[in-house]
Amino acid sequence: MADGLPPLREVIAKHEIAPRRSLGQNFLLDLNLTGRIARAAGDLADVTVVEIGPGPGGLTRALLSEGAGKVIAVERDRRCIAALEEIAAHWHDRLTIVHDDALGVDLATLADGPLKVVANLPYNIATALLVRWLAPERWPPTWLSLTLMFQREVAERIVAAPGSGSYGRLGVLAGWRSEARILFDVDPRAFVPPPKITSSIVQLTPRTDAAKASPRMLERVTAAAFGQRRKMLRQSLRSLGVDTAVLLDAAGLEGTRRAEEIDVTGFIALAGAFSELTNQPATLLGEDAPGAV
Numbered sequence: 001m002a003d004g005l006p007p008l009r010e011v012i013a014k015h016e017i018a019p020r021r022s023l024g025q026n027f028l029l030d031l032n033l034t035g036r037i038a039r040a041a042g043d044l045a046d047v048t049v050v051e052i053g054p055g056p057g058g059l060t061r062a063l064l065s066e067g068a069g070k071v072i073a074v075e076r077d078r079r080c081i082a083a084l085e086e087i088a089a090h091w092h093d094r095l096t097i098v099h100d101d102a103l104g105v106d107l108a109t110l111a112d113g114p115l116k117v118v119a120n121l122p123y124n125i126a127t128a129l130l131v132r133w134l135a136p137e138r139w140p141p142t143w144l145s146l147t148l149m150f151q152r153e154v155a156e157r158i159v160a161a162p163g164s165g166s167y168g169r170l171g172v173l174a175g176w177r178s179e180a181r182i183l184f185d186v187d188p189r190a191f192v193p194p195p196k197i198t199s200s201i202v203q204l205t206p207r208t209d210a211a212k213a214s215p216r217m218l219e220r221v222t223a224a225a226f227g228q229r230r231k232m233l234r235q236s237l238r239s240l241g242v243d244t245a246v247l248l249d250a251a252g253l254e255g256t257r258r259a260e261e262i263d264v265t266g267f268i269a270l271a272g273a274f275s276e277l278t279n280q281p282a283t284l285l286g287e288d289a290p291g292a293v
Contacts, residue, residue, distance in 0.1 A: 003061055003064070003065050003090070004090065005061060005086070005087065005090055008027070008029045008031075008056055008057075008058050009029065011056050011057070011083050011086070012027065012056050012083075012192075014083075015056070015079060015080070015082050015083045016079070017055070017056050017077075017079050017080055017083065019055075019192060019193055020077070023076065023077055023122060023124070024053075024122030024123040024124035024125060024126075025053075025055060025077070025122060026120075026123070026191040026192070026193060026194075026195050027055045027056060027058065027191060027192045028055075028058045028059060028120050028149075028190060028191055029058055029190070029191070029192055030190040031058070031062070033186065033190050034058050034059045034061070034062035035062045035065070035066060036184075037059060037062065037118065037120075037147065037149070037201060038059065038062040038063045038065070038066040038068070038118065039066055040147055040183050040184075040201060040203065041063075041116055041118045041145065041147040041203075042116075042145070043067075044063065044066060044067055044068035044069065044116065044118075045067050045068070045069050046069060046114075047069070047070075047113070047114045047115055047116050047144060048069075048070045048071075048072060048110065048111035048113065048114070048115040048116075049063050049068045049070065049071045049072070049115065049116050049117075049118055050071075050072050050074065050107060050110055050111070050115055050116070050117045050118075050119075050143075051063065051071060051072070051073045051074065051117075051118055051119050052074050052102045052117065052119040052121055052122075052129065053074070053075065053076070053102065053119060053120065053121060053122045054073040054074075054075055054080065054084060054119075055075070055077070055080050055120075056080055056083045056084075057073070057080075057083055057084050057087045059118070059119070059120055060073055060084065060087055060095065061087060063118060064087070064091050064094055064095065068094070069094065070094055070095075070096070070111075071094060071095050071096070072095075072096045072097075072098060072110050072111065073095065073096070073097050073098065074098045074100060074102045074105055074110075075097065075098070075099060075100075076099070076100065076101045076102065078099065081097060081099055084097045085097065098110070102125065102129060103125055103128060103129065103132075107133065107141075107142055107143060108142045111142070114142075114143075114144050115142060115143050115144065116143060116144050116145050116146075116147065117133070117143055117145070117146045117147070117148065118147045118148075119147075119148055119149065120149045121148055121149055121150065123150075123151060123195075126148070126149075126150050126151075126154065127150075127154060127170065130146070130148070130150075130158070130170075130174075130204075131170070131173065133146060134173050134174060134176075134177050134178065134204075134215075135173065135177075135215035135219070136215070137214070137215065139177060139206070139210055140206045140207075140208055140210075141206055143206070144205070144206075145203060145204065145205050145206075146178075146202075146203065146204040146205075147183075147201065147202075147203045148201070148202055148203075148204075149186065149199050149200070149201055149202075150199065150200055150202055151195075151197050151198075151199060151200075152185065152197060152198040152199060152200045153166075153197070154170075155182050155199075155200035155202045156182075156200075157170045157171055158170055158171065158174045158180050158202055158204075159171070159174070159180045159181060159182055159202070161175075162260060162261060162262060162263045162264075163260060163261065164260070165260075167260050168222075168226045168229070168259075168260075169219070169222040169223060169226050172218070172222050172264055172267050173215075173218070173219075173222075174204065175264040176207075176210055176211065176213070176218070176264050176267075176268065177206060177207055177210045178204040178205060178206055178207055179204065179205050179207060180202060180203070180204045181202070181203055182200050182201070182202055183200075183201040183202065183203055184200070184201055185198050185199065185200050185201075186198065186199040186200065186201065211265070211268045213268045213271050213272060214271060214275060214280070217271040217272070217274055217275045217280065218267060218268065218271040220240065220271075220274065221237070221240065221267060221270045221271050221274050222259075222267055224236055224237050224239045224240050225237060225259035225262070225267075225270075226259045226260075227239065229258060229259045229260055230258070231258070232255060232256050232257065232258060233248060233253060233254075233255050233256075233257055233258065233259065233262075234248065234255030234256070236258075236259065240274060242274065242277045242278065243277075246277065247270070247273055247274060247277060248270075250273035250276065250277070251266070251269040251270040251272070251273040252266075252269055253266055253269070253270065
């Protein structure tokens with residue numbers, strides 16, 4: 001490899017890092033592809049790059065080779081730490097390893113300045129991580145962009161528009177707070193072991209003009225609406241425990257419409273109306289907001 005480190009297959013064999021399904025691991029070994037992902041994230045010289053689930057370090061090495069000034073790799077699997085330490089030693093002070101579960105790590109604590117997240121996310125926590133990064137009470141977030149790998153089906157849900165079969169809670173959340181697009185697909189043969197599905201690289205950039213709303217309220221109304229997506233809103237929203245006619249009137253929505261027909265603006269209005277009816281804060285934005293990151 002151009003960086004002078006041994007081939008990834010040798011690293012995996014040396015450290016006996018067999019991918020574990022329980023950890024959602026599919027190691028990315030195609031060096032051309034890891035380089036393409038790193039370049040897709042744009043200029044990395046003056047930001048901190050956070051990588052989740054680096055495994056033996058294929059994408060980590062590409063990020064450093066493509067000019068990342070500082071990479072913070074968050075890895076839960078202790079078996080991978082030694083392999084990552086070899087990369088850190090080679091690149092001196094440009095790689096920091098955090099041995100932790102990414103679900104318990106707050107991005108805001110990892111870097112003082114701007115950051116980008118670039119990762120081949122473990123499939124079993126990918127959606128949970130994305131929701132967490134999109135749903136802090138305070139906005140805009142600490143990250144400048146997210147360049148992430150998902151199963152193709154999940155990627156389609158992230159970028160889905162109203163009226164499509166993939167449109168749902170994830171599409172509403174992503175559409176509310178980000179510009180999301182699928183950059184390219186990844187063939188299963190690029191991984192060890194090869195997954196049975198196609199993967200896609202998705203890039204999200206935060207909307208600085210995202211409408212103010214409570215992520216918690218938005219989650220509740222989208223869960224109710226899409227939980228019974230075949231039913232009209234006047235029926236599906238009954239699980240919220242309020243007068244649905246009053247709720248829909250306050251939001252300016254017709255009760256005969258279905259969840260997949262409502263755009264992001266409509267769901268934001270619905271979340272605001274629900275907050276008003278239940279006497280809960282519609283938004284908790286600002287420096288002193290509880291749980292702000």
